[in-house]
Amino acid sequence: MKKLIGATAALLMGGATMAYAQTQIEGGTEADMVLLPKFLGILVFDQANEGAQEAHAELENPGELQFVGPTPENSVAGQIELMTTATTQGVAAVMLSNNAGDQIAPAASAAQEAGTRVVTWDSPIPGGEGEDIFVAQVDFGSIGVVMADMAHSILDGSGQMAVLSATPDAANQNAWIASMEEALASDEKYADIELVDIVYGDDQSEVSYNRALALVDQYPDLGLIMSPTTVGIQAAAKAMQDEGLCDDTKVSGLGLPAEMVSYTMNGCAPEFALWDFRDLGYLTYYTAYGLATGQLTGEIGESFTAGRMGDYTIEEDPGREGAKRVLMGPFTVYNSENVEAAAQ
Amino acid sequence: MRAMLARLQSWEGFLTCVVIFVILYNTALTPQFMTMGNQINLFQLSIEKVIVAVAMTFVIVNAEIDLSVGSMMGLAACAFGWLVQQGVPAGAAIPLVLLIGAAGGAFNAYFITRVGLPSLVVTLATLIGFRGLARVLVEDRGITDFPDWFDRLGQQGLIGPFPLSLIVFALLIVAGHVLLAHTGFGRRTYVIGTNREVAEYAGIDTARHKQILFVASGTIAALAGLLYAARVGAVRGDVAFGFELDIITIVLLGGVSIFGGVGTMIGTALSILLVLNLRNGMALMNITGHIQTGVIGVLLIASVIVPRLSLRRRRQEAAP
Structure with a gap:
């Protein structure tokens, strides 16, 4: 049609x-x-x-x-x-x-x-x-808003959040993180969400898994790990699940439904987005x-x-x-x- | 006739046969292979590795190893990018970066010859340390704003279609061959590599010799890092990451013994020809990187086994 x-x-x-x-x-x-x-x-x-x-x-x-x-x-x-x-x-x-x-x-x-x-x-x-x-x-700009909104909904408006990215020089990752920071700063409703750190898991499962656990150690009040990469979000969700941390620290970002379905259903990663x-x-x-x-x-x-x-x-x-x-x-x-x- | 047969049975002879076979095979199967452009590309794509392989041949014949070369290439490229960004003219940054390479080599040499630590450990530490420094310098960003003349040197022909890096490599490997095979310095490299104690008793200053080799290795790695920056026109913290393994593979595949004392620059040159032609041929036939790596791995195992087999046969023939 x-x-x-x-x-x-x-x-x-x-x-x-x-x-x-x-x-x-x-x-x-x-x-x-x-x-x-x-x-x-x-x-x-x-x-x-x-x-x-x-x-x-x-x-x-x-x-x-x-x-x-x-x-x-x-x-x-x-x-x-x-x-x-x-x-x-x-x-x-x-x-x-x-x-x-x-x-x-x-x-x-x-x-x-x-x-x-x-x-x-x-x-x-x-x-x-x-x-x-x-x-x-x-649209790179809309990714930022989508991630900010998911963070807002998961954290219920306030809390600490960290980003687990892929490689430090991946143009897409950096643009998305920048646009999320922009979105967070642009609206009063995000005022109580604090972005505490950005770490890199090199798009490798094991590295991302360890980085996610290190984040929780470093920031005991961390409420959310936002990972705009399909490798990172899955590794982070697995790390939180394996260590029984899902009640305190949620995972969100960009993920594949086929890889994320179990984590979404058990509450470790209640919301994520992708194309x-x-x-x-x-x-x-x-x-x-x-x-x-x-x-x-x-x-x-x-x-x-x-x-x-x-x-x-x-x-x-x-x-x-x-x-x-x-x-x-x-x-x-x-x-x-x-x-x-x-x-x- | 007998002499020729014996020569064929050597690892260099075997490599020559394989190289010729690979080149003929590639030429027959892929029409683009034997073009001037592809032949230059074939070298150009790995030129920094093969340049460092020349210095690595000396280091390994000397019964040492330098694992830090890949990280030094990265550090040199990043230091250059950082200096240019700070406003240092590129022409002045180049000698500074080469000095960093020499200093890094001297740092390795100090701990190996004065403190007496194994080079495997020292250069493993600087592999990590130099890479860390490189990442600190560029802070996980890419730096691209080099002057045009610098990019042109890396990307265009200097003499006819031949780029600067290819000319540097050709000069280095010829000089390396002469130095290793036809001078006292070369002979001392073998003697120390075969038995350091004997060399000491023979009055050779082995520490000084090793210092020269490690400083040269660091400087040449820094030069290779600069050539890489010019070729790709951009640097970031992961430049030349993991290159040391490819470089050492090339040298060992060329018949240089990891235990020292054995090997020639001709072997390294043949190995370079083999690896580059093999990879290029497989790439043109759309064979994936995983399989390419596997084929090189099989060859490396053969490079260890075949000389041992022929040695054993010779011993058996000699025994009765």
């Missing part, structure tokens, strides 16, 4: 300027694609791959879709290497969830110069250099394919239809000057009422 409306709108506006034309992404053209996650072996990246594979099949792309990533301990150098390899292979587009900060920029720029389109998803290149478009899962990584992979693929096949130019204001997900517009990224994004949005907040259905 959405597709139909888009098509009708495009027809109605047929006489108008090109800038407002709705591009229907068409399949069939050959384009080799590479999906490059931060590293292999994490559920959300596998889900993103499922979404990309779905789009790949739907568009009947005769080219190949490769899902390649570095090993976790070699993530930065590995991503640079894989970006360079993809350039050498002459692939049409690389879809990157960046874990290398700006260190990836020279390799990504070299890819662009060689004619490879670089679309980032999940985590962009901070400086925007070397990147065509960032497919943002949700669908399959959809993110799907939309990223459509965006990258559109660019790689020349159906999209990547200009600000350009609109396109991405299969089952409907219509999107390329816009300026409010968080990064000069960079462009496609915003997927919105958030789903999970609690004991809806988490079981989503965990299937």
